[in-house]
Amino acid sequence: MDVAVITPTLRAKDYKSEVAPVWCPGCGHFAVLSAVTKALAHLKLAKERVAMISGIGCSSRLPAYVDAYGFHGIHGRALPLASGLKAARPDLTVIVAGGDGDGFSIGGNHFLHACRRNMDLTYIVMDNEVYGMTKGQASPTTQPDWAKSKLTPHGTGMRPFLPTAIALAAGASFIARGFAGDPNGLTKLLVEAIEHPGFAFLQVLSPCQTFRPEQKEWKHLVHPADTAPTDDPVEAARFIQADDGMALGLFYVRRLPVWQPQNQPTATPADLEREFVL
Amino acid sequence: MTERSTLDGGAALAITGSGGSGAVTAGLILLAAVGRAGYYGLLGRSAGPQIRGGESAAMLRFGPRPIECMGDRFDLLVGLDWENVARFADELPLDRNSLILTDAQAGPIPEILVRSGAQVRSLPWKALADGQTEGRVNMVALGMVGAMLGLPPDALEAGARATLGGKGGRVLAHSLECIRSGYAAADAQSSSVPSSALAPAVARWNISGNEAAGLGGVRGGVRFVAAYPITPASEVLEWLAPRLELLGGSLLQAEDELASINMIIGSSFGGVPSLTATSGPGLSLMVEGLGLAVASETPVVVVNVQRGGPSTGIPTKSEQSDLNIALYGLHGDAPHLVLAALGIRDCIDTVAWAVGLAEHLQTVAIVLSDQILGQSRAIVDPPGDRAFGAGETPHLQRLIARDADPDHRRYRPTPDGVSPMALPGLAGGMYTGEGLEHGPGGAPSSRAIDHAEQLDKRLRKLTGFDYGPGWAEIRGEGDHVLLTWGSAAGPVFEAAERLRDSGTPTRAIALRLLAPLQREALLEAIGSAGSILVVEQNQTAQCFAYLHSQQALPAHARSYARPGPLPLRPGEIMRALTESAEREET
Numbered sequence: 113m114d115v116a117v118i119t120p121t122l123r124a125k126d127y128k129s130e131v132a133p134v135w136c137p138g139c140g141h142f143a144v145l146s147a148v149t150k151a152l153a154h155l156k157l158a159k160e161r162v163a164m165i166s167g168i169g170c171s172s173r174l175p176a177y178v179d180a181y182g183f184h185g186i187h188g189r190a191l192p193l194a195s196g197l198k199a200a201r202p203d204l205t206v207i208v209a210g211g212d213g214d215g216f217s218i219g220g221n222h223f224l225h226a227c228r229r230n231m232d233l234t235y236i237v238m239d240n241e242v243y244g245m246t247k248g249q250a251s252p253t254t255q256p257d258w259a260k261s262k263l264t265p266h267g268t269g270m271r272p273f274l275p276t277a278i279a280l281a282a283g284a285s286f287i288a289r290g291f292a293g294d295p296n297g298l299t300k301l302l303v304e305a306i307e308h309p310g311f312a313f314l315q316v317l318s319p320c321q322t323f324r325p326e327q328k329e330w331k332h333l334v335h336p337a338d339t340a341p342t343d344d345p346v347e348a349a350r351f352i353q354a355d356d357g358m359a360l361g362l363f364y365v366r367r368l369p370v371w372q373p374q375n376q377p378t379a380t381p382a383d384l385e386r387e388f389v390l
Numbered sequence: 391m392t393e394r395s396t397l398d399g400g401a402a403l404a405i406t407g408s409g410g411s412g413a414v415t416a417g418l419i420l421l422a423a424v425g426r427a428g429y430y431g432l433l434g435r436s437a438g439p440q441i442r443g444g445e446s447a448a449m450l451r452f453g454p455r456p457i458e459c460m461g462d463r464f465d466l467l468v469g470l471d472w473e474n475v476a477r478f479a480d481e482l483p484l485d486r487n488s489l490i491l492t493d494a495q496a497g498p499i500p501e502i503l504v505r506s507g508a509q510v511r512s513l514p515w516k517a518l519a520d521g522q523t524e525g526r527v528n529m530v531a532l533g534m535v536g537a538m539l540g541l542p543p544d545a546l547e548a549g550a551r552a553t554l555g556g557k558g559g560r561v562l563a564h565s566l567e568c569i570r571s572g573y574a575a576a577d578a579q580s581s582s583v584p585s586s587a588l589a590p591a592v593a594r595w596n597i598s599g600n601e602a603a604g605l606g607g608v609r610g611g612v613r614f615v616a617a618y619p620i621t622p623a624s625e626v627l628e629w630l631a632p633r634l635e636l637l638g639g640s641l642l643q644a645e646d647e648l649a650s651i652n653m654i655i656g657s658s659f660g661g662v663p664s665l666t667a668t669s670g671p672g673l674s675l676m677v678e679g680l681g682l683a684v685a686s687e688t689p690v691v692v693v694n695v696q697r698g699g700p701s702t703g704i705p706t707k708s709e710q711s712d713l714n715i716a717l718y719g720l721h722g723d724a725p726h727l728v729l730a731a732l733g734i735r736d737c738i739d740t741v742a743w744a745v746g747l748a749e750h751l752q753t754v755a756i757v758l759s760d761q762i763l764g765q766s767r768a769i770v771d772p773p774g775d776r777a778f779g780a781g782e783t784p785h786l787q788r789l790i791a792r793d794a795d796p797d798h799r800r801y802r803p804t805p806d807g808v809s810p811m812a813l814p815g816l817a818g819g820m821y822t823g824e825g826l827e828h829g830p831g832g833a834p835s836s837r838a839i840d841h842a843e844q845l846d847k848r849l850r851k852l853t854g855f856d857y858g859p860g861w862a863e864i865r866g867e868g869d870h871v872l873l874t875w876g877s878a879a880g881p882v883f884e885a886a887e888r889l890r891d892s893g894t895p896t897r898a899i900a901l902r903l904l905a906p907l908q909r910e911a912l913l914e915a916i917g918s919a920g921s922i923l924v925v926e927q928n929q930t931a932q933c934f935a936y937l938h939s940q941q942a943l944p945a946h947a948r949s950y951a952r953p954g955p956l957p958l959r960p961g962e963i964m965r966a967l968t969e970s971a972e973r974e975e976t
């Protein structure tokens with residue numbers, strides 16, 4: 113982060129835009145929005161130096177609700193759009209937000225490559241184990257026996273995608289899990305994610321009130337991670353594989369080379385043209 | 391109608407050989423040499439299906455005037471060896487006036503080439519090469535052919551230096567020895583080809599279409615590129631990657647084309663003019679992203695170097711069959727620009743212009759090039775300073791919002807449809823780029839009135855713009871019109887000129903801007919022509935159908951369309967026009 117862009121006086125609500133969220137009452141995504149604005153205020157980031165990037169889904173509506181620059185792109189492609197922006201504009205704080213369908217299904221390949229590219233981005237995935245926007249189909253993180261969708265009347269029959277394990281295997285340098293029902297913990301993790309130099313992956317358990325009402329129980333199931341964050345990928349892998357999917361906290365953080373072009377011009381197109389002259 | 395290899399003076403030759411024979415290297419040196427001898431030249435290449443090291447052919451046509459396409463036939467075929475060369479036979483039209491040069495030691499000439507009736511002369515290349523340290527047959531043959539073509543020895547040597555310079559002193563030194571020995575040995579052999587060339591007033595360029603497209607991009611202001619490798623577009627990227635760094639920009643190799651198109655939308659949103667290059671399969675993956683760029687009014691340029699399709703098709707050979715996807719591939723009503731480069735040198739200007747137009751009109755520009763332009767090299771006159779005002783005139787730059795602007799609504803309708811674009815960092819201009827339909831301020835909206843207003847804005851900014859004379863290149867006058875687009879312009883221009891010379895007044899019109907179609911200007915250029923033939927290299931007459939759908943063609947216009955991979959040749963177009971005009975009369 114660039115010290116020169118810090119601005120002193122804003123409060124969390126100053127980072128909220130005037131656009132009213134389309135989310136259902138009780139949707140976990142409200143808490144994520146609130147944590148984002150709190151984290152931005154805590155970090156005193158100048159709004160015009162922040163860009164919120166998303167794809168498509170209920171969760172991906174978030175950028176329009178933040179008073180900053182933003183881009184609401186297409187389904188699954190938020191990470192490449194954000195990577196291009198960050199490559200061209202390293203001065204910006206770029207935060208990517210979306211859902212488990214957007215990030216792990218249609219955008220799964222980009223997730224792998226964003227982890228290994230390790231650009232200085234924050235990636236928030238609001239995981240509700242369902243496609244909310246398209247009215248309740250199974251997502252990659254849905255349990256195999258969840259049979260409430262007409263598309264998968266017998267459940268998916270597939271083991272769920274393990275976002276933190278895959279992030280680790282793909283080379284992410286910051287892996288954490290937060291919960292929409294724990295706004296303070298979530299804000300703290302977001303602040304750390306934004307401050308982390310490199311690709312920070314934050315899975316947020318964000319209940320879908322409408323299509324997964326049973327997720328109300330999550331507040332009884334979540335628990336703090338029982339170890340401190342490690343920088344050892346082997347230890348992190350052991351922890352993540354043993355995890356019940358409900359541990360909260362920062363699991364793994366490691367300083368890895370950040371991919372960021374920083375070229376200064378030393379030539380003009382006219383200089384380059386000389387190579388063609390006979 | 392006589393088949394021609396060249397337009398007054400010069401010659402057309404092909405060099406063939408198996409993998410490792412150095413046929414293409416010899417062609418590159420010869421091109422550089424004819425350029426230094428004062429000729430224009432065009433070097434095409436053809437490769438077998440092998441990934442690396444298969445048989446290949448280099449095809450060179452040169453002469454005292456700009457060379458814009460391959461001719462109808464070859465004067466000379468230089469066969470370094472004959473392994474698998476029969477695969478190229480249909481790309482190497484020979485006749486009784488052609489001469490095959492080979493070394494009897496290279497084995498028997500394939501029957502299919504012998505049947506052309508070409509004369510054959512065996513030359514002692516192998517023996518001469520064996521007499522040199524690390525002697526190479528291709529270099530000996532090159533020296534000998536250079537002498538037979540009447541090229542000055544210093545032009546050949548300079549060509550070799552320019553081409554082999556990077557290979558280290560020893561390779562160059564041995565190659566020069568071989569070239570000299572071949573050249574000296576040729577004195578005994580008679581030269582069959584006339585030579586005449588003048589030293590040019592300005593130094594000419596030696597450039598490929600793919601390099602030219604890259605250069606056009608940076609001339610237009612591009613400083614960020616994201617792309618995924620694909621034949622035959624990769625050289626655009628290879629040229630750009632190190633050079634963008636020198637210009638303070640960068641190239642990002644993406645995980646796929648879904649990523650690359652979205653990456654350049656992101657960088658362009660950040661204010662940096664951005665481009666990607668691909669070929670048909672990649673363009674297919676990009677179209678959803680292109681719709682996002684149209685809807686969010688984010689300028690991006692896609693250079694699509696076409697190859698034979700559909701699917702993986704013929705990846706190494708040319709075809710003009712992506713016009714339909716470029717025009718119609720996007721879902722929804724998504725007006726955007728489609729341009730086509732009319733030649734190797736024109737890749738510079740067309741891409742630079744496309745960048746300027748995309749930037750100014752805040753939209754998508756797809757530039758269609760193809761394998762035959764992209765992977766051929768030519769000796770050309772240096773391009774003008776700027777293409778149709780690209781990169782310089784304000785009407786070809788992005789309209790950027792400033793803090794002082796009274797109205798910061800990103801998508802506010804304006805008289806010309808273009809609204810100032812705030813860049814991140816500008817405190818007063820914050821907005822969310824939006825692929826959902828939106829109101830003037832950018833907030834998502836599904837109201838009919840907003841949809842109508844934004845659709846109209848996005849169409850009006852393209853249709854109301856004055857594109858000036860760059861929409862087409864028009865040559866000659868006549869009651870016959872050859873109408874074409876993209877790389878078919880080269881053979882069409884030559885066909886029209888030869889028709890005029892032989893008493894059939896023919897006008898050639900080559901479209902550079904395909905969408906939005908400059909219909910009025912096109913109808914005016916066609917005038918009251920008695921016969922009109924639309925020429926293109928695809929099966930389904932994509933341009934012909936498009937022009938008809940736009941009511942931009944008189945009813946008596948006819949189509950000459952055929953697929954690749956064989957290049958369109960001027961003689962074939964002349965025959966097609968004559969036949970079509972005769973049908974018109976009967």
Ligand SMILES: Cc1ncc(C[n+]2csc(CCOP(=O)(O)OP(=O)(O)O)c2C)c(N)n1
Pocket residue numbers: 168169170171172187210211212213214215238240242243244245246251
């Ligand atoms: C290319 C494409 N395919 C399908 C869709 C339909 N679609 C919109 S959102 C969505 C899934 C959203 O689920 P998720 O990302 O988990 O977000 P949530 O709505 O649950 O927050 C789908 C399938 C689309 N918009 N684009």
Ligand code: SF4
Pocket residue numbers: 134135136138139140141170171240244245319320321322323
């Ligand atoms: S459908 Fe679910 S995810 Fe979408 S807004 Fe409603 S509660 Fe939230």
